[in-house]
Amino acid sequence: MTKRIALAYLADFPGMSRGAWRHPEVDPANATDLEAWEKLAQTAERGFFDLFFKADNPGTRNDGMETYAQSPFFFYPLEPLTLISALARSTEHIGLGGTVSTSFFEPANIARIFASLDHLTRGRAAWNIVTTANDYAARNFGLDRLPPRDQRYAQAKESYDIVTSYWDTWEDDAFIHDKTNARYFDPKRFHNTNFDGEFFKVQGGISIPRPPQGHPVIIQAGASETGKNFAAETAEIVFGTGSSFEGAKDFYDDLKERVTHFGRTADSMKILSGVEVVVGETEEAAREKQEEFEALVPIDIQVRVVSEDLETDLSDLPLDQPIPVERVPKESNHHQQYFNEIVALIEKGMTLREVAKTYKSSSTTIIGSPKQVADHMQEWIEGGAGDGFMVRGLWNPGNLEDFVDMVIPELQGRGMVRTAYEGRTLRENLGLARPANRHAK
Numbered sequence: 001m002t003k004r005i006a007l008a009y010l011a012d013f014p015g016m017s018r019g020a021w022r023h024p025e026v027d028p029a030n031a032t033d034l035e036a037w038e039k040l041a042q043t044a045e046r047g048f049f050d051l052f053f054k055a056d057n058p059g060t061r062n063d064g065m066e067t068y069a070q071s072p073f074f075f076y077p078l079e080p081l082t083l084i085s086a087l088a089r090s091t092e093h094i095g096l097g098g099t100v101s102t103s104f105f106e107p108a109n110i111a112r113i114f115a116s117l118d119h120l121t122r123g124r125a126a127w128n129i130v131t132t133a134n135d136y137a138a139r140n141f142g143l144d145r146l147p148p149r150d151q152r153y154a155q156a157k158e159s160y161d162i163v164t165s166y167w168d169t170w171e172d173d174a175f176i177h178d179k180t181n182a183r184y185f186d187p188k189r190f191h192n193t194n195f196d197g198e199f200f201k202v203q204g205g206i207s208i209p210r211p212p213q214g215h216p217v218i219i220q221a222g223a224s225e226t227g228k229n230f231a232a233e234t235a236e237i238v239f240g241t242g243s244s245f246e247g248a249k250d251f252y253d254d255l256k257e258r259v260t261h262f263g264r265t266a267d268s269m270k271i272l273s274g275v276e277v278v279v280g281e282t283e284e285a286a287r288e289k290q291e292e293f294e295a296l297v298p299i300d301i302q303v304r305v306v307s308e309d310l311e312t313d314l315s316d317l318p319l320d321q322p323i324p325v326e327r328v329p330k331e332s333n334h335h336q337q338y339f340n341e342i343v344a345l346i347e348k349g350m351t352l353r354e355v356a357k358t359y360k361s362s363s364t365t366i367i368g369s370p371k372q373v374a375d376h377m378q379e380w381i382e383g384g385a386g387d388g389f390m391v392r393g394l395w396n397p398g399n400l401e402d403f404v405d406m407v408i409p410e411l412q413g414r415g416m417v418r419t420a421y422e423g424r425t426l427r428e429n430l431g432l433a434r435p436a437n438r439h440a441k
């Protein structure tokens with residue numbers, strides 16, 4: 001009996017492949033086009049994905065513009081929550097998730113927006129809690145650089161505590177609409193939040209009835225020690241890390257163990273491994289496609305990405321010589337896991353070009369026929385490296401269409417993907433419990 005898997009789609013136009021926008025199949029104008037987004041989300045829904053997810057960074061790069069002009073990588077041309085509210089009506093079943101940073105948004109705003117989205121989507125909203133891992137965003141909000149990681153996560157925890165408390169402002173049945181006795185709501189079922197922390201001091205509530213899911217689903221992707229502990233305490237979906245089966249399995253085992261230290265069951269958290277899939281009718285067709293897209297990626301963009309994730313500029317180094325280990329900074333304040341992955345490649349003696357081409361930001365690439373892709377996914381899950389996958393869209397909509405048309409039927413045939421949505425809400429589809437209101441008797 002094969003295991004059912006959870007599936008999320010990391011969606012953006014033109015896609016994660018850094019040269020995708022130049023491919024003849026790809027229309028760069030889709031990035032801000034609602035119809036294109038609607039069709040993309042509907043395609044994911046046709047493939048019975050659990051979650052359609054939009055990442056975000058509340059800033060933009062404003063240096064190295066000559067290099068970046070070649071690729072929109074790391075651009076977020078639409079703000080996720082605005083997009084999700086637009087997609088609420090064009091989709092029916094799929095969960096809709098978006099990133100909001102606790103470093104730059106006040107908890108009351110976060111609570112109100114996600115509570116509203118959960119109502120408008122009838123229980124399909126999910127919040128990806130991030131602390132933001134770059135200084136561009138920090139400078140948009142009056143800081144010179146990001147605060148240290150531990151401080152950002154301490155602030156994130158306070159924000160999470162306040163936001164979830166605000167979602168419990170009203171008990172589920174507080175709005176009684178008793179016309180005879182003129183009771184719109186029952187004041188006994190209203191509860192104030194009083195919070196006095198290091199970063200936030202609030203006293204009040206929100207005027208939005210309790211979300212259909214109780215709390216919108218919490219997503220997290222931390223990979224540092226602090227990040228993993230935060231995930232273990234709060235997250236219900238984790239975008240896992242690991243560019244190899246062993247790395248993903250270590251991450252999975254580690255996090256599932258940590259969860260139990262917070263009085264939670266291992267099953268209350270779904271860990272989704274990052275995967276990029278290039279599928280074709282045959283393995284050869286898939287490889288040709290992958291090479292077509294790979295050939296469009298400028299090497300200096302790749303070097304720039306490595307420099308950013310290693311938190312030091314490597315662009316002065318020759319491309320075809322090993323990177324001197326002395327160039328590795330002592331510690332990381334942005335993405336710990338990405339940093340570690342690059343350091344491991346450097347320690348293998350790879351040249352800058354090889355590192356730039358090999359580095360995958362903690363994701364695995366599967367290239368092959370539908371059967372080969374499904375075999376790989378099945379082995380990954382049965383080997384205990386994940387509860388499912390976060391499929392990173394390489395180019396859109398083509399990469400998703402290929403996956404839905406070719407891989408999904410293969411996975412359905414193995415009983416790994418549903419053939420109809422069984423639940424009404426994202427929680428129900430994922431098998432996650434609806435949290436009780438903390439004040440309800």
Ligand SMILES: Cc1cc2nc3c(=O)[nH]c(=O)nc-3n(C[C@H](O)[C@H](O)[C@H](O)COP(=O)(O)O)c2cc1C
Nearest residue numbers: 055056099130132133221222223224227239335336
């Ligand atoms: C699939 C995936 C999606 C992510 N989306 C975002 C995002 O939208 N915005 C963001 O600032 N960080 C995003 N991150 C980064 C994480 O929030 C986190 O900062 C990173 O994994 C480093 O973890 P650490 O802070 O524990 O070192 C994402 C990470 C992954 C793996």
